[in-house]
Amino acid sequence: MNPDFPILTLLLFLPLVGGVSVVLLWRSPATARVFALLTALAELALGAWLGSAAPAAGPTGYFLYQDLPWIERFGIRYTLGMDGISLVLVLLTAFITVIAMLLSWQEIKERVPLYFALLLATETGILGVFLSLDLFLFYLFWEAMLIPMFFLIGIWGNGRKLYSAVKFFLYTFIGSLLMLVAIIALYLMHGAQTGSYSFALAELVHTQIPYTTGLWLFAAFLLALGVKFPLVPLHSWLPDAYCDAPSAGTVVLAGILAKTAAYALIRFTYPLLPDAARAFTPVIYVCAVVGIVYGAWIAFAQKDMKRLVAYSSVSHMGFIALGIAAWSPVALSGAVLQMVNHGITTGALFVLVGMLSERTGDRESLNYGGLWGKVPVLAFFFLFFNMASAGLPGLNNFVGEFLVLVGTFRVAPGAALGAFLGIVLTLVYTVRLVQDILFGTPSQPMSVSDLSLRESATLASLAVIGVYLGVHPAPVLDLIKVPIALLTKA
Amino acid sequence: MTFSDAISLLPLIIVGVASLLVLLAGPFCQVRVVTVVGAAAALAAGFCAAAVSPVNSAGLPGLAFTPLARYLIPVFCVAAALTLLLSHGYNLRHEIRGEEYPATVIFCLFALCVLPCATNMLTLFLALEAVAFSFYVLVAMDLGRAESAEAGLKYLLIGAVAAAVTAFGLALIYAGTGTLALGALTAPAGFHSILTAGWGFVLIGIAFKLSLVPAHLWTPDVYQGAPAPVAGLLSTTSKFAGAAFLLMLLAFAPPRAELHLPLYLLSLLSMGLGNLAALRQTNLKRMLAYSSIAHMGYLTLALMTGTRDGYSAVLLYGAIYTVMNLAAFGAVASLSANGERGAITDFAGLGFSAPLRGGVLALAMLSLAGIPPTAGFIGKFFVFYSAIRGGEIVLAVIGILFAAISAYFYLRVVVQLYMRPAGANLPKPCSRAESFALVCTSLGIVVIGIYPTPLLRLVESALALG
Numbered sequence: 001m002n003p004d005f006p007i008l009t010l011l012l013f014l015p016l017v018g019g020v021s022v023v024l025l026w027r028s029p030a031t032a033r034v035f036a037l038l039t040a041l042a043e044l045a046l047g048a049w050l051g052s053a054a055p056a057a058g059p060t061g062y063f064l065y066q067d068l069p070w071i072e073r074f075g076i077r078y079t080l081g082m083d084g085i086s087l088v089l090v091l092l093t094a095f096i097t098v099i100a101m102l103l104s105w106q107e108i109k110e111r112v113p114l115y116f117a118l119l120l121a122t123e124t125g126i127l128g129v130f131l132s133l134d135l136f137l138f139y140l141f142w143e144a145m146l147i148p149m150f151f152l153i154g155i156w157g158n159g160r161k162l163y164s165a166v167k168f169f170l171y172t173f174i175g176s177l178l179m180l181v182a183i184i185a186l187y188l189m190h191g192a193q194t195g196s197y198s199f200a201l202a203e204l205v206h207t208q209i210p211y212t213t214g215l216w217l218f219a220a221f222l223l224a225l226g227v228k229f230p231l232v233p234l235h236s237w238l239p240d241a242y243c244d245a246p247s248a249g250t251v252v253l254a255g256i257l258a259k260t261a262a263y264a265l266i267r268f269t270y271p272l273l274p275d276a277a278r279a280f281t282p283v284i285y286v287c288a289v290v291g292i293v294y295g296a297w298i299a300f301a302q303k304d305m306k307r308l309v310a311y312s313s314v315s316h317m318g319f320i321a322l323g324i325a326a327w328s329p330v331a332l333s334g335a336v337l338q339m340v341n342h343g344i345t346t347g348a349l350f351v352l353v354g355m356l357s358e359r360t361g362d363r364e365s366l367n368y369g370g371l372w373g374k375v376p377v378l379a380f381f382f383l384f385f386n387m388a389s390a391g392l393p394g395l396n397n398f399v400g401e402f403l404v405l406v407g408t409f410r411v412a413p414g415a416a417l418g419a420f421l422g423i424v425l426t427l428v429y430t431v432r433l434v435q436d437i438l439f440g441t442p443s444q445p446m447s448v449s450d451l452s453l454r455e456s457a458t459l460a461s462l463a464v465i466g467v468y469l470g471v472h473p474a475p476v477l478d479l480i481k482v483p484i485a486l487l488t489k490a
Numbered sequence: 491m492t493f494s495d496a497i498s499l500l501p502l503i504i505v506g507v508a509s510l511l512v513l514l515a516g517p518f519c520q521v522r523v524v525t526v527v528g529a530a531a532a533l534a535a536g537f538c539a540a541a542v543s544p545v546n547s548a549g550l551p552g553l554a555f556t557p558l559a560r561y562l563i564p565v566f567c568v569a570a571a572l573t574l575l576l577s578h579g580y581n582l583r584h585e586i587r588g589e590e591y592p593a594t595v596i597f598c599l600f601a602l603c604v605l606p607c608a609t610n611m612l613t614l615f616l617a618l619e620a621v622a623f624s625f626y627v628l629v630a631m632d633l634g635r636a637e638s639a640e641a642g643l644k645y646l647l648i649g650a651v652a653a654a655v656t657a658f659g660l661a662l663i664y665a666g667t668g669t670l671a672l673g674a675l676t677a678p679a680g681f682h683s684i685l686t687a688g689w690g691f692v693l694i695g696i697a698f699k700l701s702l703v704p705a706h707l708w709t710p711d712v713y714q715g716a717p718a719p720v721a722g723l724l725s726t727t728s729k730f731a732g733a734a735f736l737l738m739l740l741a742f743a744p745p746r747a748e749l750h751l752p753l754y755l756l757s758l759l760s761m762g763l764g765n766l767a768a769l770r771q772t773n774l775k776r777m778l779a780y781s782s783i784a785h786m787g788y789l790t791l792a793l794m795t796g797t798r799d800g801y802s803a804v805l806l807y808g809a810i811y812t813v814m815n816l817a818a819f820g821a822v823a824s825l826s827a828n829g830e831r832g833a834i835t836d837f838a839g840l841g842f843s844a845p846l847r848g849g850v851l852a853l854a855m856l857s858l859a860g861i862p863p864t865a866g867f868i869g870k871f872f873v874f875y876s877a878i879r880g881g882e883i884v885l886a887v888i889g890i891l892f893a894a895i896s897a898y899f900y901l902r903v904v905v906q907l908y909m910r911p912a913g914a915n916l917p918k919p920c921s922r923a924e925s926f927a928l929v930c931t932s933l934g935i936v937v938i939g940i941y942p943t944p945l946l947r948l949v950e951s952a953l954a955l956g
Contacts, residue, residue, distance in 0.1 A: 073946040074875070111842070140862040147861060150901075154909040162905055169901060173861070174894040180871075181887060184878050 008066045008080040011050065011090070012127050014043050015097070019120030022113050029112035036116035037101050043123070044094040051087050051479075060202075061483040070137075074187075075197040079134040084479035085336055089130045089256075089263060092343045095465075096255040097123045100248035102458045103351050107247060107358050108156060115156055121148040122252055129260040135183045135268065136199040139176070142260065146172055149249070149257065156246040164237075164244035171227050171237040179224035182217040186272065189213075205271050211279075218276035221269040222284075228261035231284075231321060232291040235314055242310035247354025250306070254313045255347035259339045262320045266336070270327065271487065277327075284325035285415040291318035292422030300429040304363045305356070308433060309349045312389060315422060316342050316397070322419055323404040329488050331407025336480050337473060338400030341388075344469070345397050348385040348462040352378070355455055356437075359448050365433055369442035375450040379438050381459040388466050390430040391423055396469035498542055498555035501535040501563050502603050508532070509596040516589020525578045525923075528592040529571040532599055536567025539603075552613040559606035561952030562734055565809050569727050569816060570599040575927040576820040577719035583827060583918070584632055584717065591631055595723070598624030605731050606738070610670040611660050618656070618699070618735055622649045625724050629716040635830070641715025648708040652698030659691025675742035686745045692736075693752055699732035700786045701779075703759035710771075713779035718826060721775060722819025725782045726812040733789055733804055746796055753794035758885060760787030765892045768899045773832045777899060778818060781858060784896060785811055791889055792873045795880025798953060803869075803876040805949045810869035810938060814857040817931035821851035824924045825917045834903055839912025841904075847920060850928045852904045857935045859900040860893055865938035 018039030025032040050064065064082040082090070100119055108115050125145025132138035146169055154165035183199070190207040191197035198204070209217070226234045242250050270277045295315025302308035320342065323335025355378070357363045372379045388395040401423065409416040451459070469476065496503070508531035516524050544557040574595055581591060601620030608614035626649060630642025666685035667675050697705040713721045764784030771777035789811075792803035824847050825831050825840060841848035857866035870893060877886035920928075938945055 070941075071943050071946065073943065073950070140867075143862045143867070147856065150904075151908060154905060162909055165909070166898070166901055166905065170894075170898060173897050174891075177890050177894045178887075181874070181878070181890060184875050188879055 006066055007050065008064050008082060008131055011043070011046055012080065012131055013124060014046065015039060015120040015127070016124040018042075019117035019124070022117040022120065026113045032113035033101075033105070033116055036113075036120060037098070039120060040094070040098045040101055040123070044091075044098055047087075047091050047094045050082070051091060061486050070134075074136070074199070075191075076136045076199050077134050078137060079200060080131045080137075081133040082131060083483040084481070085263070085266065085483050086130045088336065088340055088476055088479055089259060090127060092259070092340050093123060093126050093130065093256045095461075096251060096343055096347055099255075099347060099351065099458055099462065100251045102454060103251060103354055104246065104248040105454060107354070111155065115152070118148040118152050119248065119252070121145075122152070122257075126256050126260055130263060133201045134199045135187070135201060135204065138264070138268065139180060139183060142179075142264070143173070143176055145257070145260075149253070152249040152252075153241060153245045157244040157249065158246070159244040160240070161244045164240040167237045168241040171234075172224075175224040175227035175234070177224075178220040182220035185213075185217060201268060201271070207272075209273065209275070211275060214273050214276035215279060218269065218273045218280055221265075221273070222280065225261040225264050225269065226287070229258060229265075229317060229321065230261075230314060231287040232294055232314070232318075233287070235291075238314060239307055239310050242313070242350075243304065243306050247350065247358070250310075250350045250354070251347045254310070254350055255343040258313070258317055259343060262317070262324065262335065262339055265324050266332070266487065270324070281325050281327075284321055285412055288318045288321035288325055289415050289418035289422070291315065291321065292419050293318075293425060296422050296425035296429060300425065300432065303365060305353045305365045305433070305437075306350070306363050308365065308429065309346065309353055312349070312426065312429065313342070313346045315426060316346060316389070318422065319401050319404050319419065322408055322415060325415070326404070326408040326411050327488060328407045328411060329484055331404055331411075332484050332488060333477055333480060334400050334403025334405075334407055336484070337469070337476055338397070338404060340476065341396040341400045341466075341469060344462055344466050345385055345388045348381070348459060348466070349389060351458060351462070352382050352385060355451070356448070360446055362446075365436040366440075367443055368437045368446065368448075369440035370438070371448060372438040375448050377451045377456055378448070381451075381463065382438060383434060384463055385459075385466070386430045386434050388470075390427050394467075394470050396466045396473075399470060399473045495550060498544070499550070499553065499607070500542065501539040501567070502553075502600065502607065504531055504535040504538060505567075505596060505600045505603055508535075509593055509600055512589055512596055513593040516593060519589075521581075521587065521589065521592075522578065524589050524592050525574050528596050529574040532567045532571040532574070532596065535599075535603065536564040536571070539563035539567070552610045553604070553607045554609045555607055556609075557952050557954050558734070558738070559603075561805060561948055562606040562730070563603045565730070565812055566599060566602040566727050569723060569812050570595055570602075572816055572820065572927045572930060573719050573723040575923040576722070576816075576823055577717065579918075579921040579924050580717060580719055580823045580826065585634055586631055586717065591628070594624050594627050594631075598628065598723070598727075602727055602731055606734055608738070609672055611664065611672065611739075612670050614672070614735060614738065615657060615660055618731065619653050621728055621731055622653065622699070625649075625720070625728060628720045629712060629724065631720065632717045635715070637715035638717065639715075641712045644708055644715075645712045648698060652695045652705075655691050655698075656695025659688045659693075659695060662688030662691060664688075672738060672742055675739075682745065686748050689745060689749060690752070692739065693749070693756075696732050696736050697756055699735075700729055700790070701783050702756040702786055702790060703763045703783060706760070706764070706783045709783060710776040710779040713782075714773060714775045714832070718775065718819050718823035718830065721778075722816050722823070725778070725819065726815045729782065729786060729789075730808040730812055733786075733793065733808055736793060737801060737804060740793070740796070741801075750794065753790055754882075754885065757787045757790035757794060758888065760784060760790065761889050761892045762787075765896045765899075768896065771899070772834055774822060774834050774837065774903065775819075775830070775832060777834065777903075778815070778822075781896065781899070782815065784892065785858075788870065788873045788889060788893075791877050791882065791885060795876055795882060797876065797880045799876040800880055801953055802946075802949045803872040805952055806872050806942075806945065807869040809945065809949075810857075810865045813931055813934040813938065814854050814864075814866055817850050817928065817935060818854035818858065820924070820928050820931060821847045821854065824920055824928065825851075827915070827918055831915075831917075834906055835910075836913065836915065837903065837906045838910035839907070840917065841907035843912045844917050844920070846925060846928060847917070848907045850932045852907050853932050853935055855900040855903045857939070859897045861897070863936070863939045865935045865942070868939055868942045
């Protein structure tokens with residue numbers, strides 16, 4: 001591979017270019033749909049190829065890097081870099097986008113080209129967050145990905161879709177603007193200290209920040225990232241957005257969009273503000289444990305399956321926050337691994353809920369029942385992913401949660417114990433959901449057809465990855481080992 | 491007047507000749523031809539201004555082609571040309587006939603072009619008032635609608651008061667300094683209070699022009715009543731000209747300490763009231779009026795820092811605001827049939843039934859809300875950056891919070907455009923001139939949003955010598 005070839009730019013903008021082309025195919029929705037899927041598959045293939053063919057990582061952990069001047073007036077540069085953590089999340093993003101497209105294949109019937117174009121645009125926005133190493137560039141993608149997601153919820157959603165779309169947008173937008181202030185403040189402090197004004201992460205990490213100022217800046221970051229994460233007091237947009245978005249939109253929201261916040265905490269916030277991060281650690285512990293327990297608790301009370309999975313997603317994201325707060329190599333590896341696992345498992349659960357409600361138009365778990373005998377393939381996957389979500393050993397979530405708990409237990413046993421309580425609660429609501437859907441007797445007879453080939457393939461690919469990560473997580477852990485060692489060394 | 495003076499003032503000459511030509515030859519030509527000629531002349535003047543290198547020495551009494559003029563004239567020219575293209579179809583539908591409309595627009599452009607060239611306060615004032623005078627006529631141009639005439643009268647009365655106040659302020663500054671020449675404005679000892687009073691009056695007058703709270707009350711009525719393309723031009727060029735007026739005066743030894751509090755309050759109130767009042771509007775043009783009040787508040791925030799960064803931010807934001815507001819009003823104009831399409835709910839479903847215009851309107855809304863990757867984000871970023879750097883951290887954070895709130899009312903329009911079923915009142919097809927102008931503005935929004943470096947360089951060179 002020619003080292004000068006802007007492969008990261010290609011990786012980043014391929015979905016967007018594909019999306020624009022898809023809109024131009026608006027006359028024939030069927031072609032547009034196929035073209036969009038091909039673009040997403042090409043992106044996945046490109047990501048996988050980069051992962052396998054990438055040269056060895058340098059001392060900075062980055063094996064692909066691109067840096068161009070962009071807005072010189074402010075020292076803003078177009079800096080992209082890919083290390084192990086980025087690569088893992090890029091692959092997850094590309095994969096989940098393909099899953100989302102397969103899921104919406106039949107579900108979306110109106111304005112098909114625009115829908116698939118927006119999915120691809122969202123993908124570029126999310127990839128941008130995972131690849132940017134300039135804070136301005138990061139912020140740009142961070143905000144820009146809201147726009148396609150807003151349209152996806154508002155146009156193709158259901159229920160109170162307008163309310164949910166606007167709420168989703170405003171929550172994230174308002175939180176993010178304070179982060180922008182913090183970024184500008186960092187930039188100015190760094191410029192005043194060194195004379196070189198730059199938004200580059202590599203330079204800004206050397207800024208000397210007074211302790212109190214650092215606390216304010218960290219709070220601004222935490223507010224912005226906590227909304228998207230979501231950390232528990234900031235999560236109130238989530239059930240609405242997750243429930244009213246189209247199924248694929250929910251998969252993208254839960255599977256990858258939430259990960260951008262966790263990623264930004266690891267990549268930017270902690271390295272930029274290490275002292276403040278230490279000071280805020282108890283706060284994050286509390287948020288994480290409360291999130292785990294509270295999410296599981298509320299999930300147990302839900303009758304609506306989608307809402308149940310939404311709250312279970314909050315609960316699982318708590319483990320990621322816990323791993324980040326502990327900030328030890330083991331816990332952080334667990335957190336990154338859990339980001340992938342959460343994307344796969346929660347993504348799959350939303351896929352299943354989407355498939356069920358597409359068949360019956362009903363999301364009340366009590367109205368189902370006895371699916372085990374009627375639709376064996378669907379029932380199998382339903383059981384499989386619920387067990388994964390509950391942390392069954394041998395499946396993916398177990399490894400991530402285990403690592404997080406082990407890592408946390410060494411530094412904060414109390415928090416680890418609280419999180420453990422959450423696992424027990426998870427088991428409770430999961431078993432109840434499985435009982436209601438698969439084994440109970442339905443309140444009224446309901447005809448549900450079994451999975452089509454496309455649907456089986458979608459779920460099977462997710463299941464294969466789930467098992468693989470469950471029994472052999474070493475490749476992912478190897479990839480993220482160097483960057484995590486670098487991050488936790490400081 | 492030497493030959494080189496004539497070359498450097500060529501943009502003014504082109505526009506001046508064009509306005510007379512349109513007025514005299516207009517009756518014998520089709521309106522279509524007049525419009526195209528007018529737009530071409532405006533673009534030619536803008537191109538000329540961009541090509542000629544600026545001089546700071548006054549070749550003529552009261553006029554010089556300054557670096558600032560080199561930046562502002564092309565912006566004004568493009569805005570006027572786009573307005574002419576956008577208003578052609580609108581005027582046909584509203585039966586605004588005759589050559590006086592394009593002639594007045596170009597005359598207004600002439601005054602706009604003179605303003606940044608002024609080197610003494612008298613020229614500056616005359617240019618500002620000539621701009622306002624053209625708008626008195628333009629706002630009332632739609633004779634078929636009573637609101638248009640009402641808006642014209644309202645604007646005239648308020649404008650006359652503002653002009654008197656500004657003139658009085660300038661007179662006091664003259665009394666304090668003993669000179670009209672801008673370059674020589676330095677305060678001799680002992681005249682401080684007269685100067686300060688003069689500045690106070692000028693500030694009140696300009697607050698009217700910029701519709702800063704509490705001098706904003708005319709704005710919603712005038713925007714709602716004026717023909718949509720005129721409202722677009724009014725909300726952009728006349729505001730930008732007012733800001734430039736202040737900028738040119740502020741460059742010369744103002745009593746900064748005394749001006750700080752009034753500017754602070756003007757900015758705070760405009761950002762606050764503009765955004766909060768816009769939340770409650772049901773009419774799109776009124777909403778845009780309050781939004782423009784808020785945007786002028788942001789502009790004042792950058793202006794009050796008194797730093798070079800702040801002035802650059804004003805110039806950049808002015809240009810960006812011009813592009814996005816022209817896009818918004820242009821789309822509204824083009825979507826209006828015989829009557830005005832006013833209520834926000836009237837725009838339901840138009841994102842799909844009129845994809846180009848709906849898309850441009852949505853893009854303009856996202857840009858006004860300051861969401862990347864649009865030009866509006868770059869503009870807001872620069873404004874708040876300069877404010878934080880200039881030490882106005884509290885006001886900047888307040889402004890950012892208000893900007894966050896503003897996303898709500900801009901999104902409401904987008905929600906109507908794309909997420910509501912279309913009503914029965916479908917728009918007429920889009921003419922080629924309108925499509926061209928709208929595509930230009932939206933390209934401007936996207937290109938500046940993604941790659942603002944060239945525009946930033948132009949801004950820097952505009953402040954290079956002045």
